[in-house]
Amino acid sequence: MGAIAYLYKRTLINRIKMALRKPGTYFLLLVLLFYLFALPASLKVMVEQAGIDSSGGMAAVLTVLAFWMIPANLTAYAKRKGLVYRNSDVHFLFPSPVRPKQVLIYAHLKTLFMQILLNLFAVVYGNVLFHVEGWRLAVYFIFSIFIENLLEGGIMLLLYGSERIREKQRGLVTKFAYILVVILLLMGILTYLQEGLSMRSVSHFLHSDMIQMVPLVGWYIAVVHLLFAGATAVNMAGTICYGLLFAAVLTAAWRMKCNGAYYEDAIKFAEDYEEVLENRRQGNAARRLGKKQKFSKASVRWRGHGANALFYRQLLEYKKSRYFIFDINTIAAVLTGAGISYLYCSEGGFGDLENFRVFIMPVVAAYMIFIFTGFSGKWARELKSPYTYLLPDTPFRKLIAATMMQHVQSLINGCLMVIPYAFITGLSPLEALLTILFYVAMSANKLYSLAVAQVVAGSSLGNTGRQLIQMLVMSIAIFVAVMGAMLGMAAGNVLMALGIMNLFLILFTVIYMVIAALNFYNIET
Amino acid sequence: MLEVIHLTKKYGKTLAADDVGFTVPDGKIGILLGPNGAGKSTVIKSIAGLLRFKGAVRIQGQDSRTMEAKKCFAYVPELPYMYEALTVREHIEFISRAYGISISEEEVSALFGRFELSDKQEKLGNELSKGMMQKVSICCALITRPKVILLDEPMVGLDPAAIKELKAQILELKSQGCTVLISTHMLEMVKELWDVTFVMDKGHILGTYAKEALAHEDLEELYFSVTGQAERPAQNGR
Numbered sequence: 001m002g003a004i005a006y007l008y009k010r011t012l013i014n015r016i017k018m019a020l021r022k023p024g025t026y027f028l029l030l031v032l033l034f035y036l037f038a039l040p041a042s043l044k045v046m047v048e049q050a051g052i053d054s055s056g057g058m059a060a061v062l063t064v065l066a067f068w069m070i071p072a073n074l075t076a077y078a079k080r081k082g083l084v085y086r087n088s089d090v091h092f093l094f095p096s097p098v099r100p101k102q103v104l105i106y107a108h109l110k111t112l113f114m115q116i117l118l119n120l121f122a123v124v125y126g127n128v129l130f131h132v133e134g135w136r137l138a139v140y141f142i143f144s145i146f147i148e149n150l151l152e153g154g155i156m157l158l159l160y161g162s163e164r165i166r167e168k169q170r171g172l173v174t175k176f177a178y179i180l181v182v183i184l185l186l187m188g189i190l191t192y193l194q195e196g197l198s199m200r201s202v203s204h205f206l207h208s209d210m211i212q213m214v215p216l217v218g219w220y221i222a223v224v225h226l227l228f229a230g231a232t233a234v235n236m237a238g239t240i241c242y243g244l245l246f247a248a249v250l251t252a253a254w255r256m257k258c259n260g261a262y263y264e265d266a267i268k269f270a271e272d273y274e275e276v277l278e279n280r281r282q283g284n285a286a287r288r289l290g291k292k293q294k295f296s297k298a299s300v301r302w303r304g305h306g307a308n309a310l311f312y313r314q315l316l317e318y319k320k321s322r323y324f325i326f327d328i329n330t331i332a333a334v335l336t337g338a339g340i341s342y343l344y345c346s347e348g349g350f351g352d353l354e355n356f357r358v359f360i361m362p363v364v365a366a367y368m369i370f371i372f373t374g375f376s377g378k379w380a381r382e383l384k385s386p387y388t389y390l391l392p393d394t395p396f397r398k399l400i401a402a403t404m405m406q407h408v409q410s411l412i413n414g415c416l417m418v419i420p421y422a423f424i425t426g427l428s429p430l431e432a433l434l435t436i437l438f439y440v441a442m443s444a445n446k447l448y449s450l451a452v453a454q455v456v457a458g459s460s461l462g463n464t465g466r467q468l469i470q471m472l473v474m475s476i477a478i479f480v481a482v483m484g485a486m487l488g489m490a491a492g493n494v495l496m497a498l499g500i501m502n503l504f505l506i507l508f509t510v511i512y513m514v515i516a517a518l519n520f521y522n523i524e525t
Numbered sequence: 526m527l528e529v530i531h532l533t534k535k536y537g538k539t540l541a542a543d544d545v546g547f548t549v550p551d552g553k554i555g556i557l558l559g560p561n562g563a564g565k566s567t568v569i570k571s572i573a574g575l576l577r578f579k580g581a582v583r584i585q586g587q588d589s590r591t592m593e594a595k596k597c598f599a600y601v602p603e604l605p606y607m608y609e610a611l612t613v614r615e616h617i618e619f620i621s622r623a624y625g626i627s628i629s630e631e632e633v634s635a636l637f638g639r640f641e642l643s644d645k646q647e648k649l650g651n652e653l654s655k656g657m658m659q660k661v662s663i664c665c666a667l668i669t670r671p672k673v674i675l676l677d678e679p680m681v682g683l684d685p686a687a688i689k690e691l692k693a694q695i696l697e698l699k700s701q702g703c704t705v706l707i708s709t710h711m712l713e714m715v716k717e718l719w720d721v722t723f724v725m726d727k728g729h730i731l732g733t734y735a736k737e738a739l740a741h742e743d744l745e746e747l748y749f750s751v752t753g754q755a756e757r758p759a760q761n762g763r
Contacts, residue, residue: 003623007608010619014610014649087606088650092616092665095573096623097595259590264576 003098004106012113024465036121040128047129050199058130059228060206062122063221067184070217071177073152077159078173080265083107087274090267100260104161108153119144132228140227147246148220154249161258180217187211209234219245295320306393307401310382314405325409332368333417333439340364341424358431358498359485361421362438365414366478369442370471383451395520399513403447407440414439434498441502442478445509449473451516477508526551527572527673527704531580534567541567542578543728549704551672554695554718557708558748559725565708566603568725569677572706573600584673596624599671603678603708605658607650613637613661614646617668624669636664639690656682663691673704680714692718712745719744724751 019025047053052060076082085093085107093103119141126132126140159165159173187210195201205211212222212234222238229235298319302312318325340360344350350357382388382402391398414436422432453470484504488497532545542564549555559565571578574589582589584598611619614633621628637643640660645653653661659682666674676695680688695705695718709715722744724731731751739747748754 003619006622007611007619010615011608011610014612014615018610018649086608087604088608090575091602091606091662092608092620093623094575095595095598095600096620097592097625098623099592260574261577263574267575 002102003096004102004109007093008106008109022465024468027468036124040125044129052203053130055130055132055136055228056203056207058126058132059221059225060203061130062224062228063206063211066217066220066224067181070220071181074155074159074177074180074216075174077156078170078177080160080170080262081269082156083160083266083269084110084273085266085270087270090263090270094260094263094267100258100262101157101161101256103260104157104258104262105153108156112149115149116145136227140224143223143227151246151249154246154253157253157258158249158256160262162256163259163261164257180214183214184211184217187214212238215241216245294322296322307391307397309391310388310398310401311404314402318405325405325412327409329372329409329443330413330416332372333413336364336368337361337417337419337421341421344421344425355494357425358427358435358494361418361435362442362498362501365417365435365439366442366481369439369446370474370478383454389520396517399517399520403444406447407444410440410443411436413443431495431498434495434502438498438502438505441505441509445474445477445505445512446470448509448512448516449477451519452512455515455519473512477505477512480508481505526583526585527555527675527706528583528586529568529572529580530583532568532571532582533579534564534571534576540728542571544580545725545728545730546580547723547730547733549673549706549721551704552699552702553720554699554705554707554715556715556719556722556744557706557725558710558712558722560752560754562727563725564728565725566677567728569675569706569708572675573598573602596669597672599666599669599674601662601666601674601676601679603681605655605662607653607658607661609649609651611650612647613642613650613653616650616661616665620665620668626669628668633668636667639694640664640687656684656687659683660687663694667694667698671698671703674698674706676705676707676709678709678711679707680709680711688714712748716744722747724748726752 044053047057050057073082083104089103089107093106122144123137123141126137127134159170187208188205191201191205191208195204207225207229209232212218212225214221219238219242222235223242225232225235226239298316300312300316300319302309323330350360353360388398388402393401417439418427418432418435421427422429422435427435449470450466452473453466456469456473481501481504485497485501488494488500491497527549529545529547532542533540534542545564545568547555557565557568567576570576572582572589574595584594587594589595589598608616608619617628617633634643637646640663642657642660642664645657648657650658650661659679663676663679666676679691683691692714695707698705699720707715707718720736722734722736724734724747734747
């Protein structure tokens with residue numbers, strides 16, 4: 001067995017062994033099984049209502065995926081950014097006498113497991129949703145895993161590894177990918193102008209002959225149509241073009257010389273990738289692959305001493321950030337507020353739920369904060385920084401200073417979410433205020449529940465385990481708040497229900513805060 | 526033998542290495558010195574084949590990018606990065622397969638024994654401390670029986686026993702005719718090892734000095750006299 005095969009095999013086996021020791025894996029498996037079997041069953045009615053529950057429907061879905069995937073992959077490989085190498089590859093693999101082409105194939109192989117999984121999904125969904133015959137799905141599976149994978153690998157080798165293609169020529173490939181997208185868009189616009197916007201016109205567009213004549217993307221779509229929608233002259237011609245392209249690409253990739261000039265770009269990407277991973281581990285979701293975080297010049301007037309330094313340092317960081325304190329939570333808050341308000345206007349109220357109008361936004365807010373549990377913000381980084389513990393101040397003051405900015409952030413997000421909604425749905429100022437307070441308390445609950453989860457999980461469960469416990473801890477607080485609301489409703493007063501709900505949530509948040517402070521104290525001592 | 530010939534490397538408009546050239550003969554230990562930002566890392570990464578550059582690097586007379594050259598070349602980077610899901614023993618197995626060499630159990634045990642890794646063989650890469658990672662990195666380089674070895678700050682993170690062992694290993698390699706190039710700031714650590722020193726600054730080689738030609742001059746004195754760094758704090762202080 002060669003070095004690459006050995007590395008791949010051992011890494012896979014050891015990763016599976018490590019994963020089986022983590023409780024989070026079993027949870028993820030359950031989620032995966034749900035998506036694999038339960039979701040297609042629930043989507044079945046929707047697909048039937050849309051009238052796409054046939055092999056043709058499957059071809060249409062795969063066509064949409066091809067529009068997106070093929071140009072995106074082409075662009076990534078042309079920019080030498082599509083393959084993931086880790087710093088360990090740079091350390092051991094790049095300087096070793098393993099042929100650079102094999103090193104490229106190794107990176108491509110890393111995605112094989114995921115590809116098999118996605119194609120497995122396609123097979124199950126194809127059978128349950130689109131009633132495609134087993135033999136067609138089997139052929140599609142083999143085509144995707146072997147032929148399509150080999151073609152993609154060949155294109156990747158040529159674009160990523162070739163030392164004869166210059167930077168400018170690779171730029172042309174990127175432009176070619178964009179042109180493909182523009183052609184497909186123009187074809188879509190043409191269909192829209194001719195037939196208007198309807199399910200029928202979309203279907204015509206996705207099955208049209210002209211799409212199957214577009215190089216590369218279209219030829220793949222032609223193969224898919226030949227397989228799922230039956231033979232036509234156009235899709236057979238497209239399939240032949242696909243076959244010729246396949247032979248040409250593989251021959252060229254086989255004959256291509258590659259001495260590892262791409263290593264330099266791969267190293268840059270590896271460093272970037274490691275940095276993104278590290279940022280995500282520390283709760284900074286803003287750092288994205290290929291996009292270095294830019295900081296502008298800013299200053300703050302430092303006031304006070306001790307724990308205050310944490311607050312002013314965070315303020316300085318936010319002032320230097322491009323979007324100040326606004327992040328994915330802000331977008332989610334604005335979109336949610338606007339979305340529900342739109343729904344209220346378009347449906348002319350909440351129907352049967354009209355009497356529970358004041359509770360709709362808190363429920364949605366709790367759900368939003370709950371699903372964004374993984375984005376812990378700066379607080380998670382403060383917990384990991386040794387300087388936080390070295391600061392000469394009390395743990396409680398440090399806790400307040402380190403989380404203050406995030407409370408301000410959630411107050412602004414809460415206002416952005418609730419005020420337009422309150423305006424449109426006619427909430428009273430007091431109801432709006434209590435809803436904003438609920439949002440702030442819920443956000444604070446998320447912050448402190450992280451520390452509670454750390455106390456419970458320690459370092460034995462890893463990030464996923466800790467996150468699951470954090471969600472459980474938050475669920476307890478939400479449950480108690482709901483009980484509070486029910487108590488208020490039993491007294492027959494909606495405002496009182498909202499008040500008690502807030503009170504109970506704040507109470508639990510304060511308890512979590514005290515636990516967080518004590519945990520801080522324990523870690524320090 | 527390691528030959529660096531007219532090596533030039535630009536990052537955009539910044540010239541990181543400008544026409545760098547030097548040779549380390551067989552059985553000699555070369556030291557690459559220079560202040561931070563001198564271009565040492567660029568030269569080292571270019572020799573290891575990690576960067577594109579103009580000029581040439583020859584390992585045992587062959588272009589450094591050829592498989593033949595890579596087979597007799599070993600590299601210990603400044604920061605060690607392990608495969609998180611491979612054990613220490615599996616790292617050695619992987620390297621032996623990559624270099625196409627067969628290693629006996631006795632050889633591995635002896636090497637692990639020298640670097641106190643015997644009880645760490647089944648540890649995964651993500652379970653090791655930085656010092657342990659550095660030891661594994663050194664073992665992976667030594668196990669390939671290199672004819673040319675490049676060590677970038679190899680003593681950083683090592684405990685005194687490991688530093689002593691590494692020095693002994695380097696002298697053994699030298700006695701076996703291996704070419705050694707070390708890039709370091711720890712002058713004290715290499716003063717008894719070096720045969721030839723290359724001092725770099727601002728992307729240039731300022732001078733090449735053979736030990737036998739400088740019988741009485743200390744490596745530290747030589748470094749400061751060439752780079753002029755010793756005078757700077759005094760000038761700033763005035």
